Amino acid sequence: MAQLLVRDLEPEVVQALKRKAAEERTSVEEAHRRLLREALLKTGPKLSFKEALLRMPDDGDDEVFSRKKKKRRQRSASSHK
Template identity: 50%
Template sequence: MAKLLVRGVDARVAQALKERAARNRCSVEAEHRAILEQALCQTPRRSLAEVLAEMPDVGRDADFARVDDNEAPGIFDGH
């Protein structure tokens, strides 16, 4: 396992790391490892625009047209 040494860390950042580790009931080193793993190794989340762009082009525009409730077939009234 590799060892990392981070120099020149602002005192605010070091204190925030200590506080976060305490909240998560782990050592500063364990919290540091968790933060690095989360930031560097997890699959990044895709934006809504990316998800929509990947949707297949199916159906016709008319299939998705908005229908006025007065014109819609009666789904719940037995028609």
Template identity: 50%
Template sequence: MANLLVRNLDDALVQNLREQAAAHGRSVEAEHREILAQALFQPKKLSFAELLMSMPDVGDDADFERRNDVTDDSGGPGVFD
């Protein structure tokens, strides 16, 4: 296992880390490891555009046509029927 030394941390940041570690029943080092693991090993969140582009291209455009009411040409019942 490697060691990591972090220098020049703000005192308030270190105090918050101590308090968070105590709240979770961990040492400051264990809390620091957990924070790093959560930040670095979580899957990347996709933007809305990336999410849409990742969706499979299935179905026909007609499957997604909007029907407004009984006067449309679909022949089926209206939206509120």
């Protein structure tokens, strides 16, 4: 297999990769391979629709999605003939 050497990475990127590897209980090298595969080959786990929705960031105001309730007109007793 081919080898890849990545130079001049920001220290924050290296630390994030080390944290990810620790969370996955794997080597930094394996975590790097997984990230590359998932990003470039789309081999990551398939999410259900529910999981995808739950991963969406909460941008706060959901008023744009709310529906205004219409007031029901009350019928008079004489209109029910």
